[in-house]
Structures are given as structure tokens and as C-alpha cells.
Amino acid sequence: MLSIDLHGRVSFVTGAARGIGRACAEALAQAGSAVAVVDLDGDVATATAAQIAASHGVTARAYACDVRDAGAVRATVTTAAADFGALDHLINNAGVQFVAPVADFPDDKYANVRAIDLDSVFYATKAAWPHLCASGRGRIVNVASVHGLVASPFKIAYVASKHGVVGMTKVFAIEGAPHGITANAICPGAVMTDLVRNQAPELVASYGGGISEQEALERAFLDAMPSRRFIEPAEVGALCAFLCSDFALSITGAPISIDGGWAAH
Numbered sequence: 141m142l143s144i145d146l147h148g149r150v151s152f153v154t155g156a157a158r159g160i161g162r163a164c165a166e167a168l169a170q171a172g173s174a175v176a177v178v179d180l181d182g183d184v185a186t187a188t189a190a191q192i193a194a195s196h197g198v199t200a201r202a203y204a205c206d207v208r209d210a211g212a213v214r215a216t217v218t219t220a221a222a223d224f225g226a227l228d229h230l231i232n233n234a235g236v237q238f239v240a241p242v243a244d245f246p247d248d249k250y251a252n253v254r255a256i257d258l259d260s261v262f263y264a265t266k267a268a269w270p271h272l273c274a275s276g277r278g279r280i281v282n283v284a285s286v287h288g289l290v291a292s293p294f295k296i297a298y299v300a301s302k303h304g305v306v307g308m309t310k311v312f313a314i315e316g317a318p319h320g321i322t323a324n325a326i327c328p329g330a331v332m333t334d335l336v337r338n339q340a341p342e343l344v345a346s347y348g349g350g351i352s353e354q355e356a357l358e359r360a361f362l363d364a365m366p367s368r369r370f371i372e373p374a375e376v377g378a379l380c381a382f383l384c385s386d387f388a389l390s391i392t393g394a395p396i397s398i399d400g401g402w403a404a405h
């Protein structure tokens with residue numbers, strides 16, 4: 141039987157309090173990895189870490205960290221590596237969305253999306269690099285998006301940032317290979333999390349109103365996915381755990397779609 145065994149490994153997951161990050165932390169823990177649950181929301185991260193430890197019998201610790209802050213990211217990586225004694229897997233997952241037409245897109249919202257969705261990937265990877273090299277089998281999994289491969293209207297900051305993440309992933313893969321590090325980008329289509337739900341009001345406005353929030357979500361997401369179903373966070377978590385396993389030793393520098401056929405258009 142094919143089974144993923146990550147016992148003895150330590151995973152550092154950003155944006156892990158909820159949504160896809162939480163699902164990645166769960167899947168890694170289910171495979172035996174200890175997990176650092178890193179999130180802006182320290183209270184929810186603490187609850188998530190406690191629940192993961194109780195459910196999977198691994199060590200899980202919560203760390204409050206704003207990934208926009210390079211110094212805070214560096215300090216959190218250093219603290220977690222010291223607490224756990226190692227850091228083998230870096231999952232760059234924290235991300236936000238903001239939806240508006242280019243002409244109306246606020247500069248501060250653009251900067252915020254870029255700081256969280258793109259710049260933090262560089263900060264965390266740079267900070268984790270010596271630990272990933274020391275591991276000898278380091279893994280970087282960047283949760284990018286189908287919007288790292290294709291575009292949609294009203295998402296200029298997100299599309300630009302996620303395309304940047306796919307590019308960064310390729311650099312990490314090339315520079316990491318001599319150190320036994322693999323780096324890959326997961327590119328999900330629409331996963332039903334708060335990030336998607338919270339876009340509904342802005343999408344209604346961007347479509348000119350006159351439709352329900354549900355209709356706006358379906359028009360923005362399901363019309364683009366031939367499978368016409370929202371993806372479950374656990375599906376993305378399972379892919380993340382696979383990419384951290386030895387089965388994926390030769391997969392590196394790859395943007396991997398999990399998008400119900402969205403990018404096939």
C-alpha cells in the first residue's frame with residue numbers, strides 16, 4: 141500500500157490557523173510530521189495547533205507572526221527551528237485577496253496583497269534556507285494559485301503576486317537542488333474557504349450588482365472550472381503532504397494544478 145511517512149520531520153506552515161494552510165498542517169501531521177502553526181491570528185493558531193496535536197499525536201506549536209514583517213518572519217523561523225530542533229518543510233501558504241477593477245484598485249490594497257502573497261514567500265524561504273539545507277531533504281511548497289498561471293479580471297494584485305510565486309519557486313528549485321531541496325508551487329482553483337466567501341460582496345459590485353452573492357461566486361469561480369465543484373481544502377493538504385514525501389523526490393520547480401481543469405482552457 142502506498143503510504144506517506146513523514147515521522148521525524150518538522151513542517152513550518154504559514155497561514156495555518158484556518159483554510160488551506162490548516163488542511164496542509166493536518167495532512168502533514170497525519171503523516172507523522174511535527175508542525176509549526178504560523179498565523180497572524182495567534183488565538184486561532186493556538187486552537188488549531190492544540191486540535192492537530194490531539195488528533196494526530198504529533199507535536200504542534202502555534203506562532204503568532206505577521207508574514208509582511210521580514211524581521212518577524214526571521215525571528216519566528218529561528219524560534220521554531222530551535223523549539224523543534226530542525227525545520228524540514230516550509231509551506232508558504234498565507235495569502236489574501238482583494239477584488240476591484242484596475243482603474244479603481246487602491247494602492248494600499250495592492251501593496252498589502254503583494255506583501256503577503258509574494259514578498260513573504262521570499263522572506264520565509266530566505267530565513268528557512270539554512271535549516272532546509274541542514275535537513276538534507278528540505279521541501280518548499282508554495283501555495284500559489286491557478287492565478288499563478290492564468291488571469292481573471294479584478295484581481296491585478298493577486299494575479300501579479302501569484303505569477304511571481306511561480307517564478308520564485310523555479311529559482312528556489314534550481315538553487316536548492318544541490319542541497320537536496322525541492323520546491324514546488326501548488327496552483328489550486330476555487331477552494332471554499334473564507335478567502336473565497338469574503339470576495340462575494342466585491343464581486344457583486346464588480347459585476348455591476350443585480351445578482352446574488354452566490355451567483356457572483358459561481359460566475360467568478362465555477363464557470364471557470366469544467367468540474368463545476370468547489371475543491372475541498374483536504375485535497376490540497378494531501379497534495380502538499382505528497383510533495384513533502386520521498387515519492388516526490390524528482391518533482392521540483394513545478395507549478396502543479398489542482399483546479400478542476402481551470403488552467404486547461
Ligand SMILES: NC(=O)c1ccc[n+]([C@@H]2O[C@H](COP(=O)([O-])OP(=O)(O)OC[C@H]3O[C@@H](n4cnc5c(N)ncnc54)[C@H](O)[C@@H]3O)[C@@H](O)[C@H]2O)c1
Nearest residue numbers: 155158159160180206207233234235285330331333334335
Ligand atoms: N481559497 C481558494 O480558492 C484559493 C485558491 C487558490 C489559492 N489559494 C491560496 O491559498 C492560500 C490560503 O488561502 P485560504 O483560502 O485558505 O484563505 P483563508 O483566508 O481561509 O486563510 C488564510 C490564513 O492566512 C492568514 N493570514 C492572512 N494574512 C496574514 C499575515 N499577514 N501573516 C500571517 N498570516 C496571515 C489568515 O489569518 C488565515 O488564517 C492563499 O495563499 C491563497 O491565495 C486559495
